[in-house]
Amino acid sequence: MRLRIRGGRCWAGFGPFGIELAPLNGQRAANHEFSTAIVTGVMVAVAALYSAGLVLLVLAGVMKLRDPSSAAELLVDLGWRHQASVLAVLVRMLGAIEIGLGLVGFLADWKATAVAVSLAYVGFGAVAWQAMRRGSVSCGCFGRASSQPTAWHVAGNWVFAVGSGIAAASSSPGQVVADQSIGSGVFLVVVGLLAGSGLALFSGSRASQR
Secondary structure, three states: OEEEEEOOEEEEEEOOEEEEEEEHHHHHHHHHHHHHHHHHHHHHHHHHHHHHHHHHHHHHHHHHHHOOHHHHHHHHHOOOOOOHHHHHHHHHHHHHHHHHHHHHHHHOOOHHHHHHHHHHHHHHHHHHHHHHHOOOOOOOOOHHHEOOOOHHHHHHHHHHHHHHHHHHOOOOHHHHHHHOOOOHHHHHHHHHHHHHHHHHHHEOOHHHHO
8 A cells, every 4th residue: 555645635545546535734724623613612611601600690699689588597507696687788798799790790801800700609619518518408699599509509600610710811702702703692592501500500499408
């Protein structure tokens, strides 16, 4: 068997007979396209994960403002010995910070915001871990809709933390949508699916968890 390269083309054959295997330049182009597709997919996934985390922050903040009792009960489980009114104020303050952080993340392309969101989810994961160890009946994330903390809560929070951390070192979601030539509608659908999955993970019927 002979292997010959002529003009950037690869041939293999026996005696006078041969067959063209593949253009070398075409192979390199295909490899480049594949690598580009992988990078594009990762960038879109990171941007969507970060955006979904912002959506969940705003939703969680709104739920804490409406009903701080669930998160206040969690603070009691974690050893906070303060009056209920004080705990309610603290929870509402946290809710306001979550809303503010989420809105700033959407409205401003600040790397510091993505870092802050990443750190927030690291903290939420740590709190969920402690709540799980203490047998708390609610994670306190979304008011009375919050579910019992599990290892999935911890993992989910830390996934959002990693996504936000990577987003801090890469392009903003708006830039990703513009640079990668994907439709904004497609991107919003992906964000909605991720946010919905997170909401389903962190919320649920507390009664069914007991």
